[in-house]
Each structure stands twice: as C-alpha cells, then as structure tokens.
Amino acid sequence: MTAMLEINDVHAYYGKIHALKGISLNVEQGEIVTLIGGNGAGKTTTLRTICALMRPTSGFVKLNGEDLNKYKPSQLAAKGVAMVPEGRGVFSRMTVLENLEMGAFHRKDKAGIAEDIERVYALFPRLKERHGQVSGTLSGGEQQMLAMGRAMMSRPSLLLLDEPSMGLAPVLVEAIFSTVEEINRQGTTILLVEQNALMALQIAGRGYVLQTGEIVLSDNAKSLQRNAMVQKVYLGVE
Amino acid sequence: MTLSQRLRDIDWIDVWLWIFRILIIVGVVIGIVRKLFFGAGTAYGVDDWLDFFISGLSQGGLYALIALGYTMVYGVLFMINFAHGEFFMSGGMAATYLVASTLAATGFMNEQPIIYLVLVMVFSVLTSMSVSLLTERIAYRPLRRAPRLVPLITAIGASFFWQYIFRGFFGSAVKAFPVPTILEGRVNVLGLDFLKVRLMVIIVSIVALIALYLFVQKTKTGKSIRAVAEDKDVAALMGIDVDRAIATTFAVGAMMAGIAAVLWGLVFKQVIFSMGFVPGIKAFTAAVLGGIGSIPGAALGGFFLGVIEAVGPPLILEGLGAPGAHQLKDVTAFLLLVLVLIFRPQGIIGERLAEKKA
Numbered sequence: 001m002t003a004m005l006e007i008n009d010v011h012a013y014y015g016k017i018h019a020l021k022g023i024s025l026n027v028e029q030g031e032i033v034t035l036i037g038g039n040g041a042g043k044t045t046t047l048r049t050i051c052a053l054m055r056p057t058s059g060f061v062k063l064n065g066e067d068l069n070k071y072k073p074s075q076l077a078a079k080g081v082a083m084v085p086e087g088r089g090v091f092s093r094m095t096v097l098e099n100l101e102m103g104a105f106h107r108k109d110k111a112g113i114a115e116d117i118e119r120v121y122a123l124f125p126r127l128k129e130r131h132g133q134v135s136g137t138l139s140g141g142e143q144q145m146l147a148m149g150r151a152m153m154s155r156p157s158l159l160l161l162d163e164p165s166m167g168l169a170p171v172l173v174e175a176i177f178s179t180v181e182e183i184n185r186q187g188t189t190i191l192l193v194e195q196n197a198l199m200a201l202q203i204a205g206r207g208y209v210l211q212t213g214e215i216v217l218s219d220n221a222k223s224l225q226r227n228a229m230v231q232k233v234y235l236g237v238e
Numbered sequence: 239m240t241l242s243q244r245l246r247d248i249d250w251i252d253v254w255l256w257i258f259r260i261l262i263i264v265g266v267v268i269g270i271v272r273k274l275f276f277g278a279g280t281a282y283g284v285d286d287w288l289d290f291f292i293s294g295l296s297q298g299g300l301y302a303l304i305a306l307g308y309t310m311v312y313g314v315l316f317m318i319n320f321a322h323g324e325f326f327m328s329g330g331m332a333a334t335y336l337v338a339s340t341l342a343a344t345g346f347m348n349e350q351p352i353i354y355l356v357l358v359m360v361f362s363v364l365t366s367m368s369v370s371l372l373t374e375r376i377a378y379r380p381l382r383r384a385p386r387l388v389p390l391i392t393a394i395g396a397s398f399f400w401q402y403i404f405r406g407f408f409g410s411a412v413k414a415f416p417v418p419t420i421l422e423g424r425v426n427v428l429g430l431d432f433l434k435v436r437l438m439v440i441i442v443s444i445v446a447l448i449a450l451y452l453f454v455q456k457t458k459t460g461k462s463i464r465a466v467a468e469d470k471d472v473a474a475l476m477g478i479d480v481d482r483a484i485a486t487t488f489a490v491g492a493m494m495a496g497i498a499a500v501l502w503g504l505v506f507k508q509v510i511f512s513m514g515f516v517p518g519i520k521a522f523t524a525a526v527l528g529g530i531g532s533i534p535g536a537a538l539g540g541f542f543l544g545v546i547e548a549v550g551p552p553l554i555l556e557g558l559g560a561p562g563a564h565q566l567k568d569v570t571a572f573l574l575l576v577l578v579l580i581f582r583p584q585g586i587i588g589e590r591l592a593e594k595k596a
C-alpha cells in the first residue's frame with residue numbers, strides 16, 4: 001500500500017542556505033503524525049515544500065502516488081491538501097465569515113459550503129458568535145480557531161498544521177489539540193508541526209524529529225516520549 | 239541638564255516641521271479671514287462659490303476614478319504604477335480617434351446621443367483594459383520578485399512607451415472630443431444650477447465608485463483580490479490563482495480609468511497623447527491623500543482634492559493677495575499633498591502600513 005503523503009529525499013534551499021538536507025517521511029491515511037524540532041530546524045520549510053510554495057531541488061513529494069511538484073500552490077486545495085500556516089495567516093481585514101468562505105474558494109457547491117460553515121461553527125462556537133467581526137481584532141486563540149476552521153472549509157483529506165500552539169495559554173493549547181484529535185476522528189489525516197513536543201506526542205501516533213534540515217529520529221509517539229535525547233532536548237526532562 | 243545638552247537633544251527636523259506647520263495654518267487662516275471679512279481680491283457671490291464647489295466635485299470625481307487604479311494596484315503589489323495615467327490616456331485617445339470622431343462626422347452622435355456615449359465609453363474601457371493587461375503581463379509580472387525599485391522604474395518606462403506609441407499612431411496634435419449637443423448648456427436640479435456635463439460627471443463617477451466598492455466587497459472575485467492583497471501565499475493555498483487576481487486588479491483599475499477618460503473628454507472637449515500625465519499625478523496625489531491602498535480613501539481623496547483645488551485658490555490665495563490665483567490650481571494640489579504628508583503621513587483614512595502588519 002502506498003502512503004497518502006510520501007516525501008522522499010527532499011533537498012531545498014533559500015539562496016545558498018541549505019534548509020532541507022534530504023528529508024524523507026510518510027504519512028498514512030487516517031494518522032496523526034507529528035514533526036518536531038527546534039527553531040530553524042526546517043519544519044516550516046518542509047510544509048512549504050509539500051504545498052508547492054517552495055520547489056525541492058531534488059527528491060519528490062507525492063500525494064496518493066501522484067507527484068505534487070507539477071502543481072501550482074493554488075491547485076493543491078482541490079487536491080485535498082490544506083494548511084494552517086505558521087502565525088495563523090488569517091486575512092485580518094476580512095470578517096470571520098469571509099475568511100471561512102475563502103477556505104472554500106475552489107468549491108462550487110453552495111449547499112455543501114453552507115453545511116460546512118455550520119460544521120466549523122459547531123467545532124468552534126466562538127467563531128459563530130463573532131462571524132461578522134474583522135479577523136484582525138480577534139484574540140490569538142480565536143485566530144488559531146479561525147485558521148483551522150478555514151482550512152477545514154476545503155474538506156481536506158490531508159491537513160498540515162504549523163505550530164498551532166504557538167503563543168497560546170496552556171488551556172487553549174489543550175482545547176486546540178483536542179479539536180485536532182476530533183478533526184482526525186472525523187476522517188482527516190494530519191501532519192502536525194510542533195515545538196511543543198510534550199503535547200504533540202500525546203495526540204500523535206508517530207513522530208519525526210528534525211534537526212538543522214535532517215530527520216534524526218523517527219518512531220511511534222510512545223517510544224519517542226521515552227527516548228533519552230527527546231526527553232532531554234524537547235521535553236525538558238533532566 | 240545643562241542648556242547646551244538640551245539644545246543638542248533637539249531634533250532640528252522636528253523644529254523645522256513645527257515652524258512649517260504653524261506658518262501654513264497662520265497663512266490659511268489669514269487668507270480666509272481677509273477674503274471673507276475684508277473682501278480681498280475679486281468679490282464672489284454665493285452662486286460663484288457654489289459654482290466653484292460643483293466644478294470641484296466633478297473634477298474630484300474624475301480624480302477619484304483614476305485614483306482607484308493606483309490604490310488597488312498598490313494594495314496588491316505595493317507598487318506605484320506610474321503607467322496608470324497612460325491607461326487613462328489610451329482609452330481617451332483610441333475612443334476619440336477611432337469611434338467618437340467617426341460617429342460625430344456621420345451625424346449619429348446627435349441622433350442617438352445615449353448610444354453614442356455608451357459606444358465611446360465601452361471602446362475606451364476596452365482599450366484601457368487591454369493596455370493595462372498587456373503592461374502587467376509583459377512588463378510587471380516577470381519582475382514580481384525583483385527589488386521594489388525595479389518595477390517602479392519599469393513603470394516609468396512603460397509610461398513613456400505608451401505615450402510614444404499613441405503619438406506614433408495618432409500624431410501629436412490636439413484632437414477635439416465631440417460632445418453631443420444635448421450635453422451642452424446648464425440644467426437646474428434641486429434648485430442648483432449645474433453645467434450639464436459637470437452633473438453627468440458627478441453622477442457617473444459616484445455610480446462607478448459604488449459599483450466598484452460592491453464588486454470588491456461582495457463578489458467572489460473581489461474577495462479574492464482582497465485576500466491576495468493581504469497574503470499571497472495563504473491566498474494561493476485557498477485555491478486562489480494569484481496571477482489572475484492581480485491581472486483582474488489591473489483590469490478593474492483600468493476600467494475606471496477608461497470611464498474617466500471619456501468623462502474627461504466631455505468636460506475638456508479635447509484629447510492629446512500627453513493627457514495622462516497631469517491627471518495621473520493628481521490622481522496619485524488623491525490616492526495618497528486618502529491613504530494609499532484604501533478604496534474609500536481614494537474616492538474621498540479624489541473629491542477632496544478636486545474641491546480644494548477649485549475652492550482653495552479663490553478662498554485662500556486671493557485672500558493672501560496672490561495675483562492670478564486661479565492659475566495656481568496645481569500649486570494648491572501639490573501643496574495639499576505636502577501638507578497631508580507632514581500632518582498625516584498615512585492619509586486621511588489610511589492606516590499606517592507598519593501597524594497593519596503587526
């Protein structure tokens with residue numbers, strides 16, 4: 001069986017900076033996989049490469065066996081890939097509702113879109129209360145919910161999350177992560193990028209550890225939690 | 239702190255700005271007071287003032303229409319499209335030479351003035367849009383990732399390119415723009431006396447501005463333009479074709495310029511290959527006045543500039559004793575620009591770009 005997402009020996013550069021030095025990873029249908037690593041490890045770059053926002057200089061990214069490299073970023077939503085970007089990336093001058101509509105931009109089924117807006121509101125009741133509010137004035141947590149809701153509006157089969165816990169209070173992080181689990185239960189495969197390894201490894205089935213552009217470890221989440229190096233560097237256990 | 243230390247801490251540019259601000263305010267106040275209470279310069283009646291105001295409004299409508307192109311392109315690309323004045327010129331020139339003169343010569347213009355106006359307008363809009371889309375595709379798109387100065391210089395080059403192309407095709411003479419006889423003379427509406435052409439300009443520009451605003455706010459394409467203006471990468475991930483949204487932005491801005499060109503012809507009754515320059519700079523001024531990047535700002539800035547230009551010279555400059563104050567219209571416009579940049583760099587209703595990012 002081929003993996004849903006297959007990244008094989010991908011190299012990527014920013015000018016002369018060698019940001020990804022031969023990354024390989026797989027995500028199977030229905031999984032939550034986490035990619036953990038410190039600042040500047042190359043996590044965001046990996047996600048940008050999957051979304052075709054960056055071209056790998058060598059290696060490939062395949063979705064259900066099909067090379068994603070030949071597509072423009074704007075074609076990926078229709079392929080079933082959605083991303084919640086680092087720093088949320090909500091359209092701050094647009095309302096909450098308009099942001100959600102943008103998430104469904106490539107879809108034509110009006111009824112289905114209306115239904116999905118209600119689904120997102122059920123997942124995040126706060127968004128419903130604030131549907132007419134300009135997104136730039138939402139709190140950080142609400143913006144994270146909006147970015148996730150907006151990504152769900154494309155009915156993705158694969159959801160990429162870039163550090164959803166960044167800058168949020170612990171209670172909110174818990175809430176966001178349990179929503180990620182809920183989204184996964186409803187059938188969306190998830191690749192979760194995190195610095196917060198403690199939380200990420202609790203909900204993920206498997207994980208990869210990225211350091212300066214290379215995957216240095218990959219295992220199931222339980223073993224990673226017990227791994228001495230991970231404990232020392234990412235979990236702060238002495 | 240000693241006196242010498244304090245003196246060293248003073249920012250002399252700030253001091254100069256403050257002196258400048260105070261001088262300007264004093265000058266404006268003295269001018270207005272002398273004009274209104276001491277009867278300096280020509281004596282104007284209420285009708286004269288109304289006339290200044292109405293012609294200012296209609297001129298402002300034209301600036302507003304052109305300003306939209308600057309502001310929308312700036313909104314999506316952070317680039318000042320200095321060729322926009324030429325998008326305006328191209329519509330006016332092509333429509334006059336290729337459609338309007340012919341229809342006037344055959345007598346069709348006065349038999350069917352409405353159809354005539356619509357035809358001229360459509361032709362002008364199509365020309366402006368084509369010129370703008372060609373410029374975007376050939377001159378700007380390949381430079382999307384270049385340093386900011388590069389597209390700016392390219393835009394200036396494109397501006398010259400189109401001027402010479404149109405001069406090459408149509409010559410460098412002034413050409414009369416045929417105005418249907420039904421638009422000649424004055425009309426009384428709501429007790430106000432309008433030149434018919436001026437009234438038409440005011441109405442058409444307001445309708446076009448509202449239509450554009452609704453397009454950007456309510457339609458899917460309009461929303462995609464707003465999304466691209468905020469974040470191109472994220473917009474692309476939503477499935478928005480960024481190149482297409484940018485091209486649409488250029489096309490819509492050029493459409494407004496094409497409409498403005500015909501209205502301009504109706505008011506000034508002539509066109510020439512260099513007609514895009516001054517209105518272009520004025521409209522750019524209007525866009526900056528309103529806060530560049532903001533659509534309501536461009537509209538407001540346009541009307542504001544038009545009215546100040548018309549009312550400012552007789553009210554302020556004549557009061558200050560300037561001879562030939564009406565010739566100083568353009569001086570007023572650019573003085574206003576400098577003033578706004580000093581007092582309110584973000585424009586009348588603009589937000590500071592730095593704050594926007596945060």
Ligand SMILES: Nc1ncnc2c1ncn2[C@@H]1O[C@H](COP(=O)(O)OP(=O)(O)OP(=O)(O)O)[C@@H](O)[C@H]1O
Pocket residue numbers: 014017019037038039040041042043044045046086195
């Ligand atoms: N636009 C860019 N231009 C040049 N170098 C970049 C750019 N973006 C990232 N880099 C470099 O590429 C490397 C990987 O960056 P990346 O953003 O992928 O890290 P990250 O793992 O997401 O880090 P963080 O947790 O801080 O978000 C870093 O060394 C970074 O400095």
Ligand SMILES: [Mg+2]
Pocket residue numbers: 043044045086162
């Ligand atoms: Mg990152």
